[in-house]
Amino acid sequence: MVASIASGPASFRVPLPFCCSSCSLWPLSGSLVSCPLAGDCRVVTPRDDALDWLLRFSDPIRGVGWNARTTLSPIWKLARARALLDGADAPDRAVPAVTIAGTNGKGSTAAMLAAIVAATGLRVGLFTQPHLHHFRERIRIDGRPIDASQFANAVEAARFSLAVLARHHPEAGEPTTFELSVVTAASAFARDGVDLAIYEVGLGGRLDPVNAIDPIASAITMIDLDHVGILGHTITAIAREKSGIMRPGRVVVTGVQRSAAQRVLSAEARRVAARLLVQQPLARVGNRQNGLVVTVPGIDRPITPGLRGDFQRANSAIAVGVARALSEIGFTISDDAIASGLGATRWPGRMELVDGSPPILIDGAHNPAGARALAAAMRPLIQRGYDLIVGSAGDKDIRLLLAPFARRARRVWTTSAGEGRSADPDRIAEIARELGATVQAMPSVAAAIEAARSGGAQFIVATGSLRIAALAREYCGLADGSD
Template identity: 45%
Template sequence: MRCDGYGRPARRTGAEHVHDPPLATSPGLDWLLGFSDAARGVGWNARSNPSLEWNLRRTRVLLDLLGAPDRRLAIVLVAGTKGKGSTAALLASLLAASGVRAGLYTKPHLQSYRERIRVDGEVISTADLESAIVGVRPQVRAMRRLIPAAGEPTTFELTTALALGHFAASACTVAVVEVGLGGRFDATNATDPHVSVITPISHDHMRELGSTLRLIASEKAGVLRPGRIAIVALQDTAAAAVLSKAAKSVAAVLREISPLSAEAATRYGLALRGAYQRQNAAVAIAASRALAEHGVPFRERAIARGLRQLRWPGRFELVPSRPPIVLDGAHNDGSALALAAAIHAELDGRRVRLVIGMMKDKDARAVVRGLAPIALAVYATRPDSPRAADPNEIARLFHHVPVRAFDDLASALGAAGADARTGETLCITGSLALVGQARNLLGLPVAARLWD
């Protein structure tokens, strides 16, 4: 019997209750995931040529061997550190509300690999994913023959190519594509975006992108294109200066976008919780208007519907259980501060019982600094991943608050639920992988559709 994390039977939610089997159980998905590094993720493959420029070259060759499906789509490339996925999802929802058929490619997934690829908000079917994988396999063999120096592609490069192929085959007008890591050398940057988007930049992936906001911003600026519009969220002064200079150097049209006011967000009925989502919504609206300059039929009167209809799991997702649970994948300094502010505002200043698990390549100290002030008690645990950080090491970073460490999420969640008193809230955070596990434990379905 499946349980909800407290030993109670998991609740079912009707026809949309979709539970995928564990990953790598189908021949196609087994093959696709075989091009990744278990310790580092889907963006790495030990058999790939490690030079960064090959990320772009391999992806471009794969796309061209597939018939260049991206050339038949208006591409919006979404880079940044905070809010990339939310902004991409909001943009896709706004387009759908205007009657525009859009593909949405995001990462990571929460419960099913299929969540990464959606058309009109609907997750790709198992059959369509398997078919897309079958379609790309001959192109991998062809690439090996044509450019053996490239080595093997990565799972992320392959998924990028087959996602864009699926969008073109599904008669999409637009593809909203979330950058994987950085921008300049990311596989998604092998496309030619009509509109580039950069959400707020903060510290993350510093081993790959650099330790300062200036260095990180310079990598994100790689998604800008000559003569094309760049929609940029409000940034730290250092990051803003880098982006402004980069836009001028490539003759991109930079538009800096302020957040929606609280009054405007209320008037539109913005469904996503947290004040930081007002910035993401404003950027998504601006990107929709920029697409209209390329002939995409965006309707201003559809804004309210687009912002109101979106459901985006794992981003300040409030689960109405007993006790209530907040699920949020905050995993860097900026997102931790945003989550703390959202909890303070949404829960009237009350502190939470914090269940936290992180990956070892993240800056746990920075995340703890952001979240410690809102913690009533801490239950440190680990995501189910070889990249997981030791929960005991995370526990040692908290001071002046009760802390316990657990080897698995089910135990941590069970302890937090047992300790919770009436009126208290749990918050599960630190990694989207942990949030995905939590959704499974709580009996929550894969989000088959992001809107009705």
């Protein structure tokens, strides 16, 4: 494969992958584009290279938020993301935005808010992470992942912005894939003319690339211990990082937090003059086979949310709180839209029940708080023992992750997500035995499910990480196969 390079009247051809000698960037466009560093430099390459190019700025073990070639200076933690957005002509400023931080429930809350706003007839962009099956799931417009052409065009804006960054701020170092993904999402939303963009914060809040965007409203879901090596080892420290998304004069909606977290959020809201709204979980008034029945203040009929789990009452309340805050600043969001949106929300890999013999419950709970919430939410669904299929990242507290399940499960099958960060299944199995479980390590999620089925499992639960959830969905034939 070759790339055509034209500069003035002369042209030549070089084999791909090709790195522009002027800006040191990997080209990826499917059409002619100008390099901001080389005047008439023009590059033609296949659109299929877009994702490959984007992933060049990530660490294969630590993930898309890490790049060994970036600067360690804290000055550039947020400034680099802002510079990249500005280098792409600030697409984030073209669309009103909501940002959502928190430890657990960010994606679910974002999905519910997107469904509520979409129920009004408005067009919604949604940026979340991580993905389950293909990278473009991270960027959705009107409920669907953007297509390959949209993705390539939006990544082109990120590539251009990186060239601008390299020219004007070489001291900033290389960005991360996640930083470039924020630019890609903002560019896709602006190009498509959505009415509202909803961004899930990646890690923390204060220094997260999403916080380079200036939102019209924000939300902070439930705060608990996770990523303690980065965010801090206490609820207070983590809450301080999350509260960094607050803006003067803007609404920030949260749920009923632990007292330590609530004190931090309240103090920070006062400090920056943000308007903090604390939402009580939606009241549960019953259970149906397909989920909870709840009531929303001000709506005189019961609602069955599309997302299962008692913990979704808190997330639903936050989504409703943001929707009503948006109604106060120019968005017309009716009670019918709230009810319809909550009922229509779908978020794969989160308390996802797959009918069959046996049924399989798939959930991406990946930290102790998520595991406790999942275990509690499972009880109305599972009337007898279940087989647990579990894998985890190596940096998680595996003992606390397993604790809510170990003694309740009929059998535990440990496995690996097949990634560099995955914990050894034998190590997980050893911890599960110490907790009193009957356990066996398996080489893959598919092998674990097959073993559980052949061993007489009446109900299977697959959890421990979103990658485990994705592999379980693939086993069940639920992945769409996109790339």
